Amino acid sequence: MKVKGRNILLTIMTLCLSLLFLFTIQPTHHTAYAADDSLQKIKDRGTIIMATSPDYPPYEFQVSKNGKSRIVGMDVDIMKQVAKDLGVKLEIKSMSYDSVLVAVETGKADVAMSGINPTAKRRQSVDFSEIYYNGGQSFLINKTDIGKYKNKAALAHKKIGAQTGTLQYNLAKSKIPGATVKGMDKNTDLVLALKTHKIDALGIETPSAEAYVKNDHDLAMIKSGYKLNKNETGSAMAFRKGSGTLAAAVNKSIDKIKAKHLTTQYLADAGKYMKVNTNNTSMIHYWNYFAKGIEYTLLISAISVIFGVLLGTILALMRFSKSKLLKAISVAYVEFVRGTPLMVQVMFVYFGVGIIVNLPALLSGIIAVSLNSGAYVEEIIRGGINSVDKGQTEASASLGLAKSDTMRFVVLPQALKNIWPALGNEFVSLVKESSIVSIIGVTDLIYQLNIVRADTYRGVMPVFIAMCIYFVMTFILTRVLNYFEGRMKHAR
Structure with missing residues (x-):
């Protein structure tokens, strides 16, 4: 067992070092400019x-x-x-x-x-x-708080929202005494947080603040009062x-x-x-946005399911192989993928692998989701194979069946019946988890949801519509999976 564990650890370390090497060669490529x-x-x-x-x-x-x-x-x-x-x-x-x-x-x-x-x-x-525009800094507040927050000083020790990684986030941290700064990736999420009183004010550039105030009568704005270096702001x-x-x-x-x-x-x-x-901010007016989001979500999910099952099956068979190397690779892959967030994997495939091969966003998303799904499917299939009684394998051997034929015609069909509910759950999860590809610009349902929120200045209704759409998609998929599960139970 110690040797096996050492081999698995060595394989994981080799994989990590290979990925590290991929990024360490990047600066050399970028800085070695002949011209x-x-x-x-x-x-x-x-x-x-x-x-x-x-x-x-x-x-x-x-x-x-x-x-x-x-x-x-x-x-x-x-x-x-x-x-x-x-x-x-x-x-x-x-x-x-x-x-x-x-x-x-x-x-x-x-x-x-x-x-x-x-x-x-x-x-x-x-x-x-060069700086092409300097609009200044402001705060968005709820109109009902105009008398309460008249300037930056009144925001001391309050909850301030700002987009993560922006100048506004750093300014709120450093220039407002005692402020609790809440960062989010989307300004649309921050505006919703403001309107639902999760935060007291939102740090934002003045032109954007003016745009929100003109189009949402529940909001108001105050100047930030920051004294800033114009070359950075x-x-x-x-x-x-x-x-x-x-x-x-x-x-x-x-x-x-x-x-x-x-x-x-x-x-x-x-x-x-x-x-x-x-x-016209009705959701019907934006039906084509949601329709396009559904199209891409289903496309990514369907392709990822196919390749995820194929990869998971291969990894599971490698796990049961006599080759220690194949076993170690399978274990290392599953542990590495399950130990890293899907969001990081999507960004790595799009940006990291993109250093070598310039992959489109959609293809990168499909690859990342498929690779991630394969690791989880492998564990499901492995559990299903282990659940088949060993007597089935022994009976097959006594009949003269080769091990490959035993796995193909005896073990896997029985394992499929056992794992179908878990496999179906993975398919349903995949539809929802595919939403992460929106971070690299794939126009799936979540991406379109955020666009509709930004365009209409409506924070809740687009979220509700997307939630209902996801429910309908997963509900239909669940019913289809249950139908096939019933067929398997009645099959001899």
């Missing part, structure tokens, strides 16, 4: 790729008009002007806010633009353009380290935009788009 070709690559490709999180009006958000959705906002208009000046087309990749800078660092995008503040800490990882574009030629070209466009005061026009255009969204 900066960041701009030339974009011109040769004919496309500049922008990473953004379209849930931050008026900077970037989605608008639904005539049944079609598109990403609009001030940042998008600025980026369109940059693309025009460079003579290339603009391609927008949407993802969660905490992934946009990672997308630039790993080469998934050429530029990150999502109301990003160029702080000193962020400058260590990415390059920044405005919005700038982020590039991969060493993208000097690209940054220089973009800065020329920014100078032209500032000289012509185009940001004022871009903000006005964003306001018009926001009125389009708020003219």
Whole structure:
């Protein structure tokens, strides 16, 4: 047993060291620039790729008009002007806010633009353009609290919300005495927390605060009163380290935009788009968003189920193999996958493996969910095989059946009957767990839910609709699984 445990531990350590080596070679690749070709690559490709999180009006958000959705906002208009000046087309990749800078660092995008503040800490990882807009900092509060919270000083020792990883989060931590700062990934979640009195105020940039106040009459805003360095508090574009030629070209466009005061026009255009969204905030108006989310959720779940079962079966057979190496690999894989969060695995496949192979977000999500499911299916199948009476194997051997035939025709069919309920539970869980792929911009149901919340300024109803949709999908799947379970019980 000691030898077996040592072999398994050695296999796990080898896997971890291999992954570590994959990332340690990245800096060498990035820093060994013979010449900066960041701009030339974009011109040769004919496309500049922008990473953004379209849930931050008026900077970037989605608008639904005539049944079609598109990403609009001030940042998008600025980026369109940059693309025009460079003579290339603009391609927008949407993802969660905490992934946009990672997308630039790993080469998934050429530029990150999502109301990003160029702080000193962020400058260590990415390059920044000049600041293209400085809207200032404010707090959103409930309108009923206007008399209670008149300025920043009144927020001392209160609960302050801010988007995780943002300047607003750090400012609330350092500049409001005794404040309890609550961070969340989405501003839509924070606004809902504010309206349900989970937090007392929400730190947010002034243009976004104004957008919420104009479209939600239950909210009000107060100025932050922060005394800040303008070089760190405005919005700038982020590039991969060493993208000097690209940054220089973009800065020329920014100078032209500032000289012509185009940001004022871009903000006005964003306001018009926001009125389009708020003219009709009924969930029926956004049915196509939810329909698209259902399509992607079912697609990811169906493909992941197939590959998860195949992988799980292979791993289970490896576990019962006479080869110690195959056993060790199977055990190491299952322990490693079950010991790491699915969210981390999704990000690793998309961003980490993307260093070597540039995988699309949808494919990355399917791969990550399939690999994760395979580990759990392996344990289910292994338990099912162990549940088959050993006498069945002995009887098969006495009849002259080979071990492979015994496993295929005797053990696995009986094991399938035993594990079907647990396997069905894994299928149902997979439908729900696939929602994690929204963090890399896959337009599944959760992703679409957050877009609808940002567009309509309605916090609860889109969540309720998505919850009902998930219930319907899983309920139908459960009924189908129960039907086949009944067929198995009556089969001889």
